[in-house]
Amino acid sequence: MDAHSVPVPPPGCPAHDSGGRVPLYRPEFADEPQAYYDFLRHYGPTAPVELAPGVEATLVTDYTAALNLLRDPSFRKDARQWRDLNSGKVPEDSPVVPLLAYRPNCMFADGAEHQRLRQAVTESMARIDSSRLARITERVSAYLIGQFSTRGSADLMADYARQLPLFVFNELFGCPAEIGDRVLFGISGMFDGVNAAESAEVLYGAVGELVALKRTRPGDDVTSWLMQHQAELTDEEMVHQLSLLLGAGAEPLRNLIGNTLHRILTHDRGAYPDVRNAIDDTLWQNPPIANLAPHYPVADRMYAGQHVAAGELMMVSFAAANTATARTKGQAGNRASLAWSAGPHACPSQRPATLITVTAVDNLLGQLPDIELAVPAALLTWRPGPFHRALTALPVRFSAVQAVGQPTAPPHPQHTTTQAEPAAGQRRSGNAGKWSQFLSWLRK
Numbered sequence: 001m002d003a004h005s006v007p008v009p010p011p012g013c014p015a016h017d018s019g020g021r022v023p024l025y026r027p028e029f030a031d032e033p034q035a036y037y038d039f040l041r042h043y044g045p046t047a048p049v050e051l052a053p054g055v056e057a058t059l060v061t062d063y064t065a066a067l068n069l070l071r072d073p074s075f076r077k078d079a080r081q082w083r084d085l086n087s088g089k090v091p092e093d094s095p096v097v098p099l100l101a102y103r104p105n106c107m108f109a110d111g112a113e114h115q116r117l118r119q120a121v122t123e124s125m126a127r128i129d130s131s132r133l134a135r136i137t138e139r140v141s142a143y144l145i146g147q148f149s150t151r152g153s154a155d156l157m158a159d160y161a162r163q164l165p166l167f168v169f170n171e172l173f174g175c176p177a178e179i180g181d182r183v184l185f186g187i188s189g190m191f192d193g194v195n196a197a198e199s200a201e202v203l204y205g206a207v208g209e210l211v212a213l214k215r216t217r218p219g220d221d222v223t224s225w226l227m228q229h230q231a232e233l234t235d236e237e238m239v240h241q242l243s244l245l246l247g248a249g250a251e252p253l254r255n256l257i258g259n260t261l262h263r264i265l266t267h268d269r270g271a272y273p274d275v276r277n278a279i280d281d282t283l284w285q286n287p288p289i290a291n292l293a294p295h296y297p298v299a300d301r302m303y304a305g306q307h308v309a310a311g312e313l314m315m316v317s318f319a320a321a322n323t324a325t326a327r328t329k330g331q332a333g334n335r336a337s338l339a340w341s342a343g344p345h346a347c348p349s350q351r352p353a354t355l356i357t358v359t360a361v362d363n364l365l366g367q368l369p370d371i372e373l374a375v376p377a378a379l380l381t382w383r384p385g386p387f388h389r390a391l392t393a394l395p396v397r398f399s400a401v402q403a404v405g406q407p408t409a410p411p412h413p414q415h416t417t418t419q420a421e422p423a424a425g426q427r428r429s430g431n432a433g434k435w436s437q438f439l440s441w442l443r444k
């Protein structure tokens with residue numbers, strides 16, 4: 001590709017009216033991201049983009065340049081170095097600020113502090129027993145399928161992919177009923193952008209209560225393991241680390257499940273006898289986190305032939321890097337995609353996230369074997385936004401069956417509503433009761 005030739009915008013791309021920066025927040029980008037990535041590659045290994053009105057970033061689209069950035073300690077993750085936020089050029093109320101602004105968790109830490117916070121996460125996640133995780137996922141999956149299986153139709157995003165990770169997390173993190181209800185409400189609201197500030201407050205409040213509860217009554221769960229870790233996290237660190245795990249986990253996991261189901265349902269029946277191959281192809285060609293990994297150069301410097309300034313926001317396009325060259329295009333069994341990122345901040349949860357996805361997809365296809373798209377694939381739409389690759393809905397139809405799946409194990413002993421009954425006035429969730437309902441189903 002000649003980096004000096006004049007780039008030709010993809011159809012409908014309004015790059016020319018954005019000061020030469022390519023906007024990634026408009027619906028046109030969500031409609032045809034690969035056309036945008038092809039266009040961005042004309043700039044060379046990095047390209048000027050706009051993440052939201054007035055929010056500029058340099059996006060790395062080349063696979064090798066992306067790996068170099070992700071592994072180079074002279075680029076920092078600490079967002080307090082973000083020049084344009086500090087100078088006021090980026091409005092505080094920009095929709096991308098909640099995701100990119102600094103919080104005291106491992107995502108925004110560098111060096112020794114990162115190691116300390118991250119080790120607490122990786123070592124606690126490593127204690128998750130795979131068979132137990134598969135069992136939890138199967139039970140949640142059976143419950144959710146049972147909610148719509150008699151209808152003969154469903155929206156797999158709203159009815160399944162969106163809810164399953166949250167329910168599994170509640171169980172993994174040892175959430176009693178009422179706290180779990182507010183965790184579900186808070187995370188869903190933050191990601192849907194509906195009353196995001198209030199939702200975040202509900203989530204942080206609920207997680208704070210969970211931390212207080214586990215300090216006095218630890219259990220066999222990720223929250224308690226994090227707390228017992230030798231990193232000796234303070235309560236504040238616990239709340240931020242837990243909220244990161246829940247938030248950074250739920251959204252991509254929902255989209256990995258959704259995008260994998262999309263891949264299977266838009267290919268010939270039998271094209272993917274092994275769900276893992278469908279996941280691998282999805283990770284290469286339709287990764288749930290399309291563009292992220294914000295980094296800030298510590299000083300002005302040259303990078304991949306471009307001048308970049310200290311504190312300038314640089315991001316990696318996992319989606320563009322994955323499809324950059326024939327060498328990196330997905331091939332069965334090739335797991336070198338950048339969908340989980342790479343370097344010190346690579347996703348620490350690949351193993352559990354993959355297991356949850358395999359189990360969720362296998363179970364659904366096993367329970368509803370004649371499931372198919374209810375609309376032509378070309379009519380499916382994707383949620384706008386610069387960071388994710390996320391279906392708006394995935395409408396399907398199938399032969400209606402009686403509610404499938406019954407609880408196969410006794411309820412977890414922690415799940416008694418008496419343990420964390422909310423004080424009067426604390427029940428703020430408009431969605432109150434979903435987790436409680438699941439727990440009562442489990443106890444039947």
Ligand code: HEM
Binds near residue numbers: 344349
């Ligand atoms: C069980 C579910 C998951 C959990 C708990 C989780 C947790 C995390 C955490 C804590 C980090 C920050 C690591 C650090 O900064 O050192 C992270 C990063 C990341 N995760 Fe995950 N994750 C989950 C699922 C996924 C899925 C399904 C994907 C997509 C395939 C994904 C892709 C990523 C990527 C690309 C990063 C790097 C982000 C960046 O640097 O900006 N994660 N994850």
